[in-house]
Amino acid sequence: MKPKDSDKLKIPMPLYKTITVSATTRVYIWQITESEAELASGIFLTPPCQSRLEGMKSELHRRGFLSIRHLLALEGYQDNDLFYDTLGKPHLSDGTFISITHSYTFSGIIVSSERAVGIDIEKQREKILKIAYKFTPIEEYGSFSDPINLMRKLTVVWGAKESLYKINSTLGLSFLQNIYIENFTMDKGETTGVITLDGIVSSFKIHFLELEGFTCAYALQTDVQNNSETQ
Structure with missing residues (x-):
C-alpha cells in the first residue's frame, strides 16, 4: 500500500x-x-x-x-x-x-x-577500451587517437546497451549481435537504440549524462515491430 x-x-x-x-x-x-x-x-x-x-x-x-x-x-x-x-x-x-x-x-x-524503461550507471574506466570489442564494433564510435573521449563515449554505449538489456531481459540476447546504438555526439546527450531478436525489432530513445566520473544512461521503449509476420 x-x-x-x-x-x-x-x-x-x-x-x-x-x-x-x-x-x-x-x-x-x-x-x-x-x-x-x-x-x-x-x-x-x-x-x-x-x-x-x-x-x-x-x-x-x-x-x-x-x-x-x-x-x-x-x-x-x-x-x-x-x-x-x-x-x-x-x-x-x-x-x-x-x-x-x-x-x-x-x-x-x-x-x-x-512504457518500458531501463537505466544504468557506470563508472568511467579506461579498462573499457580493452573490452569494448566484446560488446560493440569500436569503429562505429571513433578511434583510439583520443582515448579519453573514446572511453567516455564507449561508457555511454555500454550503459545504453545495459539499459536496453534490462528492458528486454531475454535469454540469449547478445550485446554485440542483437543490440545496436546509433552513433552520437557527447554534447547532444541523447541517441537511439534497437534490439533485433527472433524477427522482432524494438526501438528505444536513449538519454545520457555524466556525473562526477560516472555515466548514467536511461532508455524508453518507443516501438516494437514483428518483422517475421511481414515476410
Missing part, C-alpha cells in the same frame, strides 16, 4: 538529481554519502530482502541496496511493492514499469506508468 502524498514529503532525501522525462516517467539519481546505519533507518524490508541484505559481504553493496529503497519511497512504494521475475528483472506490484541501477557511490531508478 502506498503512503499518502503528504507522507512522501516527509522523507529526508538529498537527491543528486531528479529528471522529469514526462508526466508519466521520472528518473531519480542519488550519490550515496550516508552510512549503512543511516540508510537503514526507517526502512522496512521483507524477510527475503532482509536475508538478501544480510548476505551481502560488501558494505558498498548494502548501502546501494538500501538507497534504492529510499528512492522507491519517493514514488510512494515500499520494499514489499517490489518483486523480481526469474530472470532478475524488477517489477512493481501495481504494474508501473521500473528499472534499477547501482554503481559504487551512485544509485538510481527510473519509473514509468506508460
Whole structure:
C-alpha cells in the first residue's frame, strides 16, 4: 500500500538529481554519502530482502541496496511493492514499469506508468577500451587517437546497451549481435537504440549524462515491430 502524498514529503532525501522525462516517467539519481546505519533507518524490508541484505559481504553493496529503497519511497512504494521475475528483472506490484541501477557511490531508478524503461550507471574506466570489442564494433564510435573521449563515449554505449538489456531481459540476447546504438555526439546527450531478436525489432530513445566520473544512461521503449509476420 502506498503512503499518502503528504507522507512522501516527509522523507529526508538529498537527491543528486531528479529528471522529469514526462508526466508519466521520472528518473531519480542519488550519490550515496550516508552510512549503512543511516540508510537503514526507517526502512522496512521483507524477510527475503532482509536475508538478501544480510548476505551481502560488501558494505558498498548494502548501502546501494538500501538507497534504492529510499528512492522507491519517493514514488510512494515500499520494499514489499517490489518483486523480481526469474530472470532478475524488477517489477512493481501495481504494474508501473521500473528499472534499477547501482554503481559504487551512485544509485538510481527510473519509473514509468506508460512504457518500458531501463537505466544504468557506470563508472568511467579506461579498462573499457580493452573490452569494448566484446560488446560493440569500436569503429562505429571513433578511434583510439583520443582515448579519453573514446572511453567516455564507449561508457555511454555500454550503459545504453545495459539499459536496453534490462528492458528486454531475454535469454540469449547478445550485446554485440542483437543490440545496436546509433552513433552520437557527447554534447547532444541523447541517441537511439534497437534490439533485433527472433524477427522482432524494438526501438528505444536513449538519454545520457555524466556525473562526477560516472555515466548514467536511461532508455524508453518507443516501438516494437514483428518483422517475421511481414515476410
